[in-house]
Amino acid sequence: MHKYKVPRQEEKCVICDRPRESESLYCKYHRLAYERLKSGYNEWRKRKKNITWSKYLDVVYNNKYTGKWIKEVIEGIRRGKHEGKT
Amino acid sequence: MRRILIIAEKPSAAKKIAYALSDKGVRIVKVGKTPIYATTFKGQQIYVAYAMGHLYNIVQKSGGWIFPVYNIKWERTSPKDRSYNERIKETIQAIAKIAREVDEIVVACDYDIEGSLIGYNVVKYACGEKYFKKSSRMIFSTLTRNELRKAFDRRLKTLDWPVIEAGKMRHEIDWIFGINLSRALTLSLRRVGDRERILSIGRVQGPTLKLLAEREIDINTHVPLPYWKARAIVEINGVKYVAEYAGGNIESEEKALEIKKIRDKYATVKKIERKVTKERPPPPFNLGELQREAYRIYRISPGKTLEISEKLYLQALISYPRTGSEQIPDSIDVKGIIEKLGEMREYRDLVQKIFEHSKRPKPVKGKGTDPAHPAIHPTGEKVNIKLSGNDRKIYDLIVRRFLASCYRSMTKSETRALLDIEGHLFVLKGVEIIDHGWLKIYPFKKVTEKPFPRIVEGMKLKVIRVEVEEKYTKPKPRYNVRSLLKKMENLGLGTKATRAEIIEILFSRRYLENPNNIEVTDLGMKVSEILSKICPEILSVELTRNVEQIIDELKSEYLTSEYRKVIVANTVLGLYSVLSKMKKNEMNIGQSLVGKDFKPHVEGKPIGRCPVCGNQLLIVRSKKTKKRFIVCYGRTTGECDVTQPLPQKGRIRPLHETCKYCGYPLLACVSKGKEWVFCTNIRCPGKRKNV
Numbered sequence: 001m002h003k004y005k006v007p008r009q010e011e012k013c014v015i016c017d018r019p020r021e022s023e024s025l026y027c028k029y030h031r032l033a034y035e036r037l038k039s040g041y042n043e044w045r046k047r048k049k050n051i052t053w054s055k056y057l058d059v060v061y062n063n064k065y066t067g068k069w070i071k072e073v074i075e076g077i078r079r080g081k082h083e084g085k086t
Numbered sequence: 087m088r089r090i091l092i093i094a095e096k097p098s099a100a101k102k103i104a105y106a107l108s109d110k111g112v113r114i115v116k117v118g119k120t121p122i123y124a125t126t127f128k129g130q131q132i133y134v135a136y137a138m139g140h141l142y143n144i145v146q147k148s149g150g151w152i153f154p155v156y157n158i159k160w161e162r163t164s165p166k167d168r169s170y171n172e173r174i175k176e177t178i179q180a181i182a183k184i185a186r187e188v189d190e191i192v193v194a195c196d197y198d199i200e201g202s203l204i205g206y207n208v209v210k211y212a213c214g215e216k217y218f219k220k221s222s223r224m225i226f227s228t229l230t231r232n233e234l235r236k237a238f239d240r241r242l243k244t245l246d247w248p249v250i251e252a253g254k255m256r257h258e259i260d261w262i263f264g265i266n267l268s269r270a271l272t273l274s275l276r277r278v279g280d281r282e283r284i285l286s287i288g289r290v291q292g293p294t295l296k297l298l299a300e301r302e303i304d305i306n307t308h309v310p311l312p313y314w315k316a317r318a319i320v321e322i323n324g325v326k327y328v329a330e331y332a333g334g335n336i337e338s339e340e341k342a343l344e345i346k347k348i349r350d351k352y353a354t355v356k357k358i359e360r361k362v363t364k365e366r367p368p369p370p371f372n373l374g375e376l377q378r379e380a381y382r383i384y385r386i387s388p389g390k391t392l393e394i395s396e397k398l399y400l401q402a403l404i405s406y407p408r409t410g411s412e413q414i415p416d417s418i419d420v421k422g423i424i425e426k427l428g429e430m431r432e433y434r435d436l437v438q439k440i441f442e443h444s445k446r447p448k449p450v451k452g453k454g455t456d457p458a459h460p461a462i463h464p465t466g467e468k469v470n471i472k473l474s475g476n477d478r479k480i481y482d483l484i485v486r487r488f489l490a491s492c493y494r495s496m497t498k499s500e501t502r503a504l505l506d507i508e509g510h511l512f513v514l515k516g517v518e519i520i521d522h523g524w525l526k527i528y529p530f531k532k533v534t535e536k537p538f539p540r541i542v543e544g545m546k547l548k549v550i551r552v553e554v555e556e557k558y559t560k561p562k563p564r565y566n567v568r569s570l571l572k573k574m575e576n577l578g579l580g581t582k583a584t585r586a587e588i589i590e591i592l593f594s595r596r597y598l599e600n601p602n603n604i605e606v607t608d609l610g611m612k613v614s615e616i617l618s619k620i621c622p623e624i625l626s627v628e629l630t631r632n633v634e635q636i637i638d639e640l641k642s643e644y645l646t647s648e649y650r651k652v653i654v655a656n657t658v659l660g661l662y663s664v665l666s667k668m669k670k671n672e673m674n675i676g677q678s679l680v681g682k683d684f685k686p687h688v689e690g691k692p693i694g695r696c697p698v699c700g701n702q703l704l705i706v707r708s709k710k711t712k713k714r715f716i717v718c719y720g721r722t723t724g725e726c727d728v729t730q731p732l733p734q735k736g737r738i739r740p741l742h743e744t745c746k747y748c749g750y751p752l753l754a755c756v757s758k759g760k761e762w763v764f765c766t767n768i769r770c771p772g773k774r775k776n777v
Contacts, residue, residue: 028615033307040309047312048339060309065560067306 015072026073033069089131089188092224093181093208095195098400099229100136103194106234107132117180120173127238133188135181137195141174142207144261153269154665156262156658160207178212185213192241194224197458198408199641200583202246203253209245221245227409227459229402230467251650252641259633262658264288267624270668271613271675278676279722285613285679286595289630290580290588292617295597295606296625297573299614301562302606308561314342315557318505318512319550320353322539326550329353329505329512336554345510346554353505353512355545361502364495367524368531369412369452370461370488373582374575376407376480379487381568383530384479387601388571388586394480395462402467404484408583409459412452414491418460420447424492426466427485436489436527447492457641463488483530490528497521501538507549514538564603578631612679620671621664633657690717693740693766694751699726703751703766705738714738716766730766733757747772 013020018027026034041056051059060066061074092107094100104112104123113124115133123134140163147157162178165171185191191213193205202223209221223246226237268286275283287295316331336342371379376395377388386394395407414420424447428437440447452461464485473481497520505512516538525531541547565573567589574585592598597610606614617625636653668675690704693716701720707713713734720726730750732738736757743752750767765772 029303029306032303036307036309040311043309043311047337063310063558065308065310065558067308067561069306070309 015076029069030073033073037070037073087129087131090190090192091184091188092132092134092192092194093205094134094136095201095204096400097136100134102229102402103234104134106231107238117183118176120176120180122180122184133184135184137204137208138174138177140204141178142211144257153266155265158261181208181212185217191217191221192224193221193245196406197225199249199253199256202249206245206250228405228465230465249641252637255650255654256637258654259657260289263661266661266665270665274672274676275679277672278680280680287613289633291592292625293579293627293630294574294588295592295610295614298565298604298606299611301565302611305561310558313337313557314554316345316552316554318353318507318552320547321550322541322547327514327539329514332511332513342554345552348508348552350508351549353507353547353549355503355541355543355547356506357504358543359502360499362497362499364497366495367450367490367493369450370414370463370491371484372410372412372454372461373407374571376462377571377586378568379483380480386476388567389590391480392586394477397477398481402465403469403481404465405463406459407462409456409462410454410582411456411459411461412454414449414460414463420449423464423466427464433485440489440492443494449491486528490524493524493527496523496525503541566603567601570604577627578634579627616675616678620667623660624664693753696720696726696728697749698728701726730768745770745772
């Protein structure tokens with residue numbers, strides 16, 4: 001019988017129950033969301049010169065077009081659970 | 087007198103054929119309990135029997151509910167419904183009995199892959215292979231009297247072998263792909279204890295699900311970006327008009343603020359352009375376009391549209407609906423059809439308009455072609471029965487589209503004026519329909535008219551205000567059934583006849599929800615993710631498109647049975663390694679599908695903790711043998727594999743004590759008035775001693 005290796009707590013994504021990507025705190029989807037959030041900030045700074053990271057997070061979080069996983073990542077960042085914290 | 091047996095695909099088609107080919111009326115002869123239509127035509131005795139869809143299908147030759155399965159055979163369909171099963175048996179017996187007495191068998195099923203295969207299977211398995219020599223094929227696109235008589239007189243002298251072989255190939259490939267992948271997924275679930283759900287995936291289902299999952303990821307990871315839209319409100323002769331910023335979306339806040347600061351009270355008209363365009367009428371429907379339009383206009387699902395159009399075809403009101411063609415060949419009497427439609431009160435005025443436009447109306451041709459059938463068009467036959475709501479809507483849509491395709495173009499004029507306000511350019515647009523043309527007949531396309539003021543170049547216009555609005559980019563829209571059908575068609579996924587069914591299967595498996603705004607469920611995402619990891623080739627559009635291409639090519643050239651087997655074997659070859667990978671990762675796949683918190687329910691009596699993993703040991707009964715034994719609950723999640731046998735006779739009582747030699751629970755068994763205590767571990771080191 002194949003033995004299923006139960007993922008340890010620290011191997012789970014900090015946001016959901018999916019397994020973490022290698023060298024990341026996030027699963028595949030939340031990692032992609034985090035990357036898009038970061039690259040989105042660069043684009044926002046080109047369009048709105050003086051926007052800060054925290055203001056950016058606030059505006060994006062409250063926007064109705066923002067994706068579900070992006071919002072979850074922002075919530076994680078606010079709780080202190082994000083890539084930079086590793 | 088020459089005797090001929092005609093095999094139709096459905097009872098209603100059989101009736102139409104019998105009446106179309108009758109010289110002196112139709113009798114119904116009962117063979118067993120099966121009614122057969124009997125008539126005479128040009129001195130020949132005609133019997134018309136019918137299949138009820140596929141009377142034969144592919145089954146596994148031997149073995150249980152396992153995978154991989156490659157050993158297949160064709161066998162009589164045996165549905166669970168007992169009376170339906172009996173009807174199928176009786177129908178086959180009746181066809182076999184009449185076949186023995188006739189000189190020729192004519193297959194008159196729908197002219198497509200499925201129809202040809204249905205007819206072939208009936209001849210082969212119900213009558214016997216020796217009847218192939220005296221079999222022929224009728225080809226028709228409508229069930230009207232004239233066309234059926236023509237099709238009977240000009241029937242092919244043999245069966246349409248290339249189409250039959252292509253049909254067998256598609257069924258075999260789809261069956262092998264579908265059954266193996268679906269069983270692999272479902273057995274992965276069983277492995278972790280979820281015995282309730284059945285999962286499926288197939289050659290077309292896989293890429294379609296992946297397509298939707300990718301869109302779901304895009305939507306869920308969308309970061310809206312800001313942009314600005316500017317517009318100037320100008321007043322001309324007391325009427326307000328809106329002019330949009332000529333540069334389109336503004337992607338910089340600085341630029342937006344600069345425009346917002348405009349204080350000039352006047353705009354100068356720099357240039358005026360007027361363009362008159364003609365829009366050709368749309369071509370008659372193919373199935374995909376009919377399904378999309380029915381959904382767009384009436385929200386009728388593609389599956390329902392297909393069902394209704396097949397019903398209309400069987401009533402001889404429209405031509406064969408499973409077609410990819412958007413063209414009506416010259417051989418079809420378009421004028422005659424329109425004249426007949428003109429006899430119906432609701433289309434009289436429209437027909438009059440058509441004949442005022444042209445004495446010899448000719449429908450425009452679309453790009454879609456189909457060698458077997460023309461575009462969907464009305465036959466002009468009178469609607470004798472009252473059509474219900476949706477049936478009437480679909481029929482009306484088909485008639486109007488057909489008539490519109492014969493009418494003149496729609497002409498509209500678009501005017502554009504360039505306004506200069508403080509060096510910033512704005513555009514004032516107007517749209518006016520000069521001639522509605524085909525829109526009068528097919529009024530389902532929306533063209534919004536926008537009045538344009540009377541202005542000339544150099545004129546100064548009063549600017550009331552300049553508005554700048556901040557907006558955000560939206561994510562790509564979710565697919566709905568209509569846009570998904572279109573996408574599948576563009577990617578070559580599935581066929582015109584199967585696409586709607588595939589979408590419905592994905593919904594029924596709970597991979598998708600909300601047909602108007604399709605969302606992929608958690609389960610759908612997991613299935614797509616797992617398959618992308620383990621066997622991305624199954625989800626690739628390439629694989630399924632290649633198979634469709636091979637099938638299309640083979641339909642047009644003769645293919646031997648042996649060659650077909652080679653192609654099938656080559657196509658399913660890649661499946662072998664995929665299935666091995668799935669088998670190897672069964673536990674992981676199952677665990678990923680059910681989620682970590684899933685706890686399967688096991689019916690059993692707890693007797694104590696397992697000394698290996700700490701889970702509960704249970705007394706359970708085998709469903710197969712009904713014998714009792716001990717199993718560790720951890721077995722359901724793959725953590726443990728402990729099972730132990732038990733005596734089959736006597737009453738067992740847990741003692742709530744553990745064995746001092748191995749730690750397994752001790753049990754007491756009472757039988758024939760005697761009681762003895764034993765360790766549940768069959769290999770307990772203390773077994774030889776008196777415990």
